[in-house]
Amino acid sequence: MNYLTVDLYKDFECVADACPNTCCAGWQIGIDPIAYQKMVDNQERLGVPAKEWISENDGAYVAKLDENGRCPMLDEKNLCKIVLKLGPEYLCTTCMGYPRTLRIFGNVTEGWLNMSCPEVIARLMKKPQVKFDLTNDDRPASPFPHTALYLFASSVRTCIVDLLQYPADVSLVTKLFACFDILSKAAASFKNKRTDFGLFQEEIGQYFHEETLLTLDNCLMQGISEGSRYQFLLHVQPSLDERSGRFRELVCQVREYFANNHADTFAGQIRKFKEHTAKYRDFYINYWVYHIFMDAMVIPDYDKVLERFIYTAAEFCMIQTIALVSFVNNGILDKEEYIYIISNMSRMMEHSHLFRKELTKRLDNFHAASAAGVLMMIF
Numbered sequence: 001m002n003y004l005t006v007d008l009y010k011d012f013e014c015v016a017d018a019c020p021n022t023c024c025a026g027w028q029i030g031i032d033p034i035a036y037q038k039m040v041d042n043q044e045r046l047g048v049p050a051k052e053w054i055s056e057n058d059g060a061y062v063a064k065l066d067e068n069g070r071c072p073m074l075d076e077k078n079l080c081k082i083v084l085k086l087g088p089e090y091l092c093t094t095c096m097g098y099p100r101t102l103r104i105f106g107n108v109t110e111g112w113l114n115m116s117c118p119e120v121i122a123r124l125m126k127k128p129q130v131k132f133d134l135t136n137d138d139r140p141a142s143p144f145p146h147t148a149l150y151l152f153a154s155s156v157r158t159c160i161v162d163l164l165q166y167p168a169d170v171s172l173v174t175k176l177f178a179c180f181d182i183l184s185k186a187a188a189s190f191k192n193k194r195t196d197f198g199l200f201q202e203e204i205g206q207y208f209h210e211e212t213l214l215t216l217d218n219c220l221m222q223g224i225s226e227g228s229r230y231q232f233l234l235h236v237q238p239s240l241d242e243r244s245g246r247f248r249e250l251v252c253q254v255r256e257y258f259a260n261n262h263a264d265t266f267a268g269q270i271r272k273f274k275e276h277t278a279k280y281r282d283f284y285i286n287y288w289v290y291h292i293f294m295d296a297m298v299i300p301d302y303d304k305v306l307e308r309f310i311y312t313a314a315e316f317c318m319i320q321t322i323a324l325v326s327f328v329n330n331g332i333l334d335k336e337e338y339i340y341i342i343s344n345m346s347r348m349m350e351h352s353h354l355f356r357k358e359l360t361k362r363l364d365n366f367h368a369a370s371a372a373g374v375l376m377m378i379f
């Protein structure tokens, strides 16, 4: 078996009680049957009967969260009582694995870390550039019927990552506009049953010349008006099924902001916000490289790859809008606050079906699943 993972994967360590937004609260925690049985067998050592803190429905087990949405095994210092009293080997697979995610494509297992974990974001903010690790072992692979598509999709993804990390002095929106075009061409190629990457590479070669990117950047920068971006943001933000009190407050502040500020004020403030956040330029590239690594392998339904890209653009857009309002209200965008916003928005996107449904509706109404939508969403 071959293993392709983002380079933070192997060294990641949970910061436990130092975490500013613990993953042991605010969402459902599923417990596998083996871990459940271990909790029954060791309930005396743990000091609490399994039935008291785990509910069972049709063979599926979940932790009964307390009135603050916290896992009952989380103590007042935000440490896990299972780890403290029994040891980490007693954790269920959800808690043992998080924030790691693995996907198997035949003889390749890919691994990444979810950005709903604030420590992942903090590490991405410190990294000049995301890299990847390729290793292997003797484990046999299971049969996989989509090897040709996997090879095509992973080559397209490598091109996109190269483009994002290409050292040309162009804006993020220009690079993402080009990425969207490459993915559109890849999806069309797949639809026409052409998955020969050699031929495809000729179609997209133009993007790997600094001059082309600079010209495109110039055109796009002249074409984007903050007035139309204001209208776009005003209508496309879905109402959030806010899970925590403080995140709810931040979202309410966005509504207030759009109710009280006109497009002209917005244009001035967004300019200052961009100057203030210029220091996150490398992080933005890392953020997108991470997402492309996770989202560009829609196998076997590769025709949905653009939909995934648009979701990521919408997620980024909502993060930036909340961050902009926080910046306007406080005169600064605190790094811890930024991490908090990003991790909560990732949690919404990962876990709220209703939120995704409403977002899809709004994006459709605004014809945002397009290159023009990408231009409006990235700032």
Ligand code: SF4
Residues within 6 Å of the ligand: 013, 014, 015, 016, 019, 020, 021, 022, 023, 024, 098, 099, 116, 117, 118, 119, 120
């Ligand atoms: S969110 Fe990340 S750092 Fe925080 S408790 Fe969970 S795994 Fe640890």
